[in-house]
Amino acid sequence: xxxxxxxxxxxxxxxxxxxxxxxxxxxxxxVDPIDGTRFKTVNPATEEVLSEVVxxxxxxxxRAVDAARxxxxxxxxxxxxxxxxxxxxRLARLVQERSRELAVLESIDNxxxxxxxxxxxxxxxxxxxxxxxxxxxxxDYAGFGPGPQPLGVAAQVIPWNFPLLMLAWKIAPxxxxxxxxxxxxxxxxxxxxxxxxxxxxxxxLPPGVVNIITGAGDTGxxxxxxxxxxxxxxxxxxxxxxxxxxxxxxxxxxxxxxLGGKAANVVFDDAPLDQAIEGIVNxxxxxxGHVCCAGSRLLVQESVADELLAGLKRxxxxxxxxDPLDKNTDIGAINSAEQLDKxxxxxxxxxxxxxxxxxxxxxxxVRGFWFPPTVxxxxxxxxxxxxxxxxxxxxxxxxxxxxxxAVEKANNTPYGLSAGVWTEKGSRILWMAQKLRAxxxxxxxxxxxxxxxxxxxxxxxxxxxxxxxxGLGAYLDV
Amino acid sequence: MTVTVPAGFADVTASNDTLRRFLHGLPGxxxxxxxxxxxxxxxxxxxxxxxxxxxxxxxRMVDLTTLExxxxxxxxxxLCAKGRRPDAIDPSCPPVAAICIYGDLVPTAVEALAGxxxxxxxxxxxxxxxxxxxxxxxxxxxxxVAAGADEIDMVIDRGAFLAGRYLxxxxxxVATKQASGxxxxxxxxxxxxxxxxxxxxxxxxxxxxxGGDFIKTSTGKVSPAATLxxxxxxxxxxxxxxxxxxxxxxxxxxxGIRVAKDAVRYLVVVNEVAGDDWLSPDWFRFGASSLLNDxxxxxxxxxxGHYAGPDYFTLD
Numbered sequence: 001x002x003x004x005x006x007x008x009x010x011x012x013x014x015x016x017x018x019x020x021x022x023x024x025x026x027x028x029x030x031v032d033p034i035d036g037t038r039f040k041t042v043n044p045a046t047e048e049v050l051s052e053v054v055x056x057x058x059x060x061x062x063r064a065v066d067a068a069r070x071x072x073x074x075x076x077x078x079x080x081x082x083x084x085x086x087x088x089x090r091l092a093r094l095v096q097e098r099s100r101e102l103a104v105l106e107s108i109d110n111x112x113x114x115x116x117x118x119x120x121x122x123x124x125x126x127x128x129x130x131x132x133x134x135x136x137x138x139x140d141y142a143g144f145g146p147g148p149q150p151l152g153v154a155a156q157v158i159p160w161n162f163p164l165l166m167l168a169w170k171i172a173p174x175x176x177x178x179x180x181x182x183x184x185x186x187x188x189x190x191x192x193x194x195x196x197x198x199x200x201x202x203x204x205l206p207p208g209v210v211n212i213i214t215g216a217g218d219t220g221x222x223x224x225x226x227x228x229x230x231x232x233x234x235x236x237x238x239x240x241x242x243x244x245x246x247x248x249x250x251x252x253x254x255x256x257x258x259l260g261g262k263a264a265n266v267v268f269d270d271a272p273l274d275q276a277i278e279g280i281v282n283x284x285x286x287x288x289g290h291v292c293c294a295g296s297r298l299l300v301q302e303s304v305a306d307e308l309l310a311g312l313k314r315x316x317x318x319x320x321x322x323d324p325l326d327k328n329t330d331i332g333a334i335n336s337a338e339q340l341d342k343x344x345x346x347x348x349x350x351x352x353x354x355x356x357x358x359x360x361x362x363x364x365x366v367r368g369f370w371f372p373p374t375v376x377x378x379x380x381x382x383x384x385x386x387x388x389x390x391x392x393x394x395x396x397x398x399x400x401x402x403x404x405x406a407v408e409k410a411n412n413t414p415y416g417l418s419a420g421v422w423t424e425k426g427s428r429i430l431w432m433a434q435k436l437r438a439x440x441x442x443x444x445x446x447x448x449x450x451x452x453x454x455x456x457x458x459x460x461x462x463x464x465x466x467x468x469x470x471g472l473g474a475y476l477d478v
Numbered sequence: 479m480t481v482t483v484p485a486g487f488a489d490v491t492a493s494n495d496t497l498r499r500f501l502h503g504l505p506g507x508x509x510x511x512x513x514x515x516x517x518x519x520x521x522x523x524x525x526x527x528x529x530x531x532x533x534x535x536x537x538r539m540v541d542l543t544t545l546e547x548x549x550x551x552x553x554x555x556x557l558c559a560k561g562r563r564p565d566a567i568d569p570s571c572p573p574v575a576a577i578c579i580y581g582d583l584v585p586t587a588v589e590a591l592a593g594x595x596x597x598x599x600x601x602x603x604x605x606x607x608x609x610x611x612x613x614x615x616x617x618x619x620x621x622x623v624a625a626g627a628d629e630i631d632m633v634i635d636r637g638a639f640l641a642g643r644y645l646x647x648x649x650x651x652v653a654t655k656q657a658s659g660x661x662x663x664x665x666x667x668x669x670x671x672x673x674x675x676x677x678x679x680x681x682x683x684x685x686x687x688x689g690g691d692f693i694k695t696s697t698g699k700v701s702p703a704a705t706l707x708x709x710x711x712x713x714x715x716x717x718x719x720x721x722x723x724x725x726x727x728x729x730x731x732x733x734g735i736r737v738a739k740d741a742v743r744y745l746v747v748v749n750e751v752a753g754d755d756w757l758s759p760d761w762f763r764f765g766a767s768s769l770l771n772d773x774x775x776x777x778x779x780x781x782x783g784h785y786a787g788p789d790y791f792t793l794d
Contacts, residue, residue, distance in 0.1 A: 003757045004531065004749045009523035115521060274714050275511030318750045327523035424506040444508050 006320075009327045011114045016105045018191065021052040024060055024214065025197035027067040028207025034059040036215070041190055044111035045324050045333040045368040053190045055215040058222050061182075064211040065228040068153040068180040071208030077150055077178050081137035088133030088175055090203040095126040095168075098199065102192055106164055107324040109191040111333030111369070112287050114325050124449055125168040128467075131451035132172035135472060139177065142469055148476040150178035151254055152230035157220045158193075159236045160186035160335050161290035161391075166235050167193055169466050171210060172451075177475035179231065180209045184223055186236075187216040188336045221247070229253060231475065235292070238389075238415075238460050256464025256474045258292065258456060260389040261417030263438065264410035265295030265446060268403070269304040271422035275444065277311050280395070283420060283446035285319065285373050288334055289393040292461075293418035295446050297379075297386060299406055302399040309377065309397065316373050317360040331393060334369040343371050343392035350376050350385035355396070381412060389415070403428065407435040416458025420446045439465070484723035487687055494645035501644060501683060507675035507711055516707040522746045526780075529742070533777045534572055536741040536769075537564060539759045541599055541730065543578040543767050545606075545698065551586040553794075554579055558590035560794040565774050568781075574770065575759040576629055580605075581622035588626035599629035599664070603654055606668075606697035608633040612650060619657040630654070631664045631765075633697060634681065636671045644684060651688035664730055664763075665690035669708045670700040678708055682715035686727045694730035698765060703733025706743060713752040726755065732765025738776040741769060 021038065023030040035057030040049045054060070076084075095102065102125070103117040112121070139148050154174045158166035163185055174181045185193035197212045213219060217240070224232050225247050234244050235258040248255050265283045267276045283295025300308050324332035334340045351357050355376040364370040371392055379386050379396040386396050400406040410419055419438040421429050429443045439456045442448060449455070454470035456462060464474050483491055490500040524532055542561045544553055558577055565571035576597035577587050587598045600622035604610035610618075619630055632654045638646045655663050665685035669678050685693045693712055696703035709731045720726045729752070731744055741764060748756050756762050771791045779785050 002749075003754045004535075004745065005528060006522065006524060007526040007528040009525045115518075119521065271505070272508035272511060273505040275508040275515070278511055278515050327521070424508075444511060 006328050008323070010323060011104055011107075011325045011327055013104060013108065013325065015101045016108065018051050018105070022054065022190070022194050022214070024054055024056055024064065025194065025200070025210070025212040026060075026064045026208075027211070028201065028205070030197070033057065034063065036060045039187070039216075041109065041188065043108050043368075044188070044335050045365070047367050050109060050191065053194070053214045055187075056213040056219045060213060061219065061222045061226055064182045064213050065153060065155075065223070065226050067208035068182050068211050069228055071206055072152055072180040074208075075206055076180055076209050079178070081139060084175060084178060085133045085136035087203060087205055088129050088136060088172060091199060091205070092126050092129035092133060094199045094202055095122065095129060098195075099123070099126070102164060102195060104325065105195055106192050107332070109189050110160065110163055111324050111335050113329040113332045114327055115329065116287060121162055121165050124451070125164050128165075128168040128172045128451040132176040136176040139472065139476070142472050144473065144476055144478040148177075148478050151475060151477055152179060153228060154179045154181040154231040154233060154475065155223045155226065155229040156181055156183040156233045157224060157236065158183065158185055160189040161287060161292070163189040164192040164196065167196060169235070170233050173466070173471045174475050175209065177472055179475050182211045182213060182223060182229075184213055184215060184220050187214070190214040224248065231255075233474065234258070241462060254474070256456075256466065257462035258464070258466060259460060259462040261292045261294065261415045261457065261461050262297055262387065262389050262413045263293055263295050263415075263418040263420070264297045264299050264413075265420040266406050266410055266422065266432065267298065267300045267304070267308060268406075268423040268425070268428065269301040270424050271304070272424060272444065273304070273308060273311060276308065276422040277315050279420060279422060279444070279446040280312060281315060281319070284395045285331060285393050286447050288332055288371070290335060290339070290391055291447065293440060293447065295418075295420050296390060296394070296396060298395055298397045299400050299409055300397065301406070302401055305399050312375070313358065313360070316375070319360065319362075319373055321362050321370070321372065322365060331373060334371050334392060337369055339391065340369040340371060343390055343394060346385055346388060346390045347374060347394055350379070350383065350394075350396070353383045353385070355379045355383055355385060381409060387413065403432070407432065411435075411437045414460040417461035418442065482689075484687065484725060487723070491645070491648060491687060494643065497644045497648060497684075498642065501680040504679055504683060507679055509675055512675055512707045512711060516710050516747065519747050519750060520706060520743045522743070524742050524746065530780055532742045532745050533738060533773055533780065535757065536738065536745060536764065537773050537777070538572045538575060539763050540574040540770050540773070541576040541578040541732070541763050541765045542574045542770060543698070543732070543765050545578070545580060545601060549580060549583060551583065554583045554586045555590045556794040558587055558596070560770070560792060561596050562591070562594050564770055565778070566792055568778070571774065571777065575763055578631060578765060581618060581625065581627065584622055584625035584627045597629050598627045599631050600627035601631045601633075601697075603632035603650075605631070605633050606699040608635045609637070612653060615650070616653060616657045619654050623657070623659055623661045627661055629662045629664060630658045631666055631694060633666045633668060634685065636668055639672065639677070639681060648684055648688045651685055651690060655689040662691040663689070664692035664694045666694045666697055666732075668697055668700055669695050670702045675707070675711050678711045679715050682712050683719065686715070686719045690727060692728040692730050692763070694732055694765065696733040696765075698733035701734075704731035704735055706747060709744060710747050710751055713748060713756065716756070717752045726761065728761040728763065729756065730763040730765055735764055735766050736768050736772065738769070738772045741773060
């Protein structure tokens with residue numbers, strides 16, 4: 001037993017009110033499905049059933065797209081930018097007012113630690129709405145020429161790793177530019193999106209401007225392929241991204257895809273080592289590694305590898321895994337049984353291929369979906385765990401000798417979403433940033449997000465940018 | 479007592495050049511990163527049993543301090559009485575670690591603390607500025623030890639450090655350690671004047687190489703005094719130093735820690751950065767005066783469920 005044993009410090013659940021079942025948010029109200037079926041959503045930390053939600057059918061999708069079209073043709077597209085901005089500011093403030101509720105709900109439905117939903121996810125959600133609220137009446141000055149026009153109805157499909165944050169990334173710029181939308185949250189994490197539906201109602205957003213329909217892959221496919229849709233925005237796996245790209249080919253639909261990644265976190269021998277270790281931990285164990293831009297490949301200069309790994313292992317023994325609602329938890333639950341299987345499978349492949357597996361001593365809860373923080377050393381470029389996205393708390397460690405070799409290895413992946421560089425040498429950071437084929441390059445930090453900064457990928461990590469001024473272009477006819 | 483250079487480090491302290499090369503070869507500290515890490519650790523929520531443990535430990539780690547020109551024997555006697563029994567109505571409350579005073583008042587403290595295990599720490603070496611000749615500093619130290627101080631809190635020569643005369647600083651610490659005899663030597667880095675975290679790490683290593691038993695953030699006379707990130711960097715240095723030499727060095731955060739909540743945050747940092755071995759008054763201290771009463775107030779609140787007003791705790 002440790003000398004200083006932190007007592008449980010659970011955040012109260014009493015602030016959230018989860019209903020036994022939910023309908024679909026269409027045309028400004030919660031409606032029952034026409035041809036949809038119902039399925040259960042569970043708490044991944046306990047496998048407790050939280051609620052029943054709808055898997056929207058084709059007629060439900062029709063109805064949602066029609067509602068969005070009617071709202072677009074009605075008042076919304078003719079509303080002044082300033083008035084659209086007012087609604088966005090209102091949404092941002094309501095998110096802040098209900099931040100504790102949203103954070104608790106996110107942790108319950110997703111399994112992420114409350115420290116992250118409280119200190120990262122929800123504040124970024126509000127920041128995103130505030131940021132795009134500011135753009136709504138300034139589109140003339142966004143660099144797209146005078147009077148850029150919205151696209152119409154956007155179909156938005158988001159993943160389960162940052163449910164509410166991905167919703168904000170999609171909804172805020174769409175509304176700022178004057179579009180209406182139908183959004184589908186991931187099947188395992190629908191609850192915060194449904195809470196956001198209530199926030200839209202609270203903000204008096206005109207009916208049909210935001211429609212939220214729940215469901216799984218079939219619902220998403222129907223929505224994306226719907227002929228009434230002008231714009232498709234998807235964040236998720238590369239595999240689904242490919243299907244979407246195929247299905248919209250030859251149509252008028254404008255597409256942005258934010259897909260997988262296998263980011264290199266490159267540590268040079270002159271790096272600030274203690275902070276680099278923090279960056280590695282934050283890069284791969286933040287949100288249980290369920291991050292498309294996770295630093296899942298550690299590239300460390302051979303001359304400093306032993307020292308760094310010793311420090312990293314020591315640091316990992318202090319990570320606290322357990323109840324996501326405990327304020328001292330660092331590592332929460334894996335989001336679903338399906339994802340847990342995939343992480344287990346790829347970790348076994350890693351061992352079979354000859355990499356050395358290590359985890360800190362760590363007791364896993366009996367119920368729920370859990371995986372310990374795991375480090376693979378002795379990994380080569382040819383190993384599957386160095387190439388495939390694991391999307392879990394699993395770090396693959398590779399070494400390099402020279403800066404050019406670091407760049408070569410970092411870029412030698414089908415993905416290109418993010419990268420990290422750790423060195424005290426400013427000129428090397430700039431040189432690396434030019435050479436790395438990644439949408440985001442972090443210098444002496446990792447997994448830092450800001451609404452003012454564009455985010456997006458190279459190669460199989462997708463196309464288009466979200467966030468910042470660039471994010472407006474995805475929702476304007478430019 | 480002689481100072482022995484840790485095995486493998488004899489070359490390092492051979493000249494100012496080698497020492498400089500070694501200190502500047504230590505890994506850098508990224509300011510943004512270390513401050514973010516400290517801020518994250520500060521969000522740890524310490525409740526119920528953990529809080530009770532932390533409050534008692536913090537009380538046992540206090541170096542109850544008075545370092546004023548207006549200090550008198552009467553003031554020191556009052557402080558010693560407080561240190562022996564911090565909570566007048568609760569005998570279960572542990573005593574503090576030490577009383578920290580100017581050297582000339584040591585005899586008063588020796589008398590007032592007779593029969594207790596409370597240490598007597600005297601500031602020395604031309605505290606707080608460190609600006610005097612080496613002879614004067616050593617005489618200052620020897621006088622305090624002779625009077626009965628068993629801990630010496632010396633200040634380093636920041637002027638020499640910032641001018642790059644690392645060997646001078648090193649030799650001064652070595653000499654003070656020798657002059658301290660059996661007394662424990664705490665080396666005050668005065669981090670508020672060193673300004674960068676890189677300097678804090680270098681000064682920490684310098685003090686540990688020179689034989690310091692403790693490294694201490696501040697005199698309390700310069701702002702900023704102790705901060706969470708500075709203390710974190712010093713704890714990392716102490717941890718790394720033990721890994722490389724096998725010798726454990728203590729850390730003292732002094733100045734600016736006034737409330738129990740902050741003290742608990744420091745203990746979280748000690749726990750998660752340096753580890754279990756530092757969670758004892760032998761290896762971590764708080765240099766403070768007003769902190770003690772807040773620790774007592776929170777301790778009683780935890781025990782009774784309600785706050786007693788400030789008048790229920792003695793001002794000494």
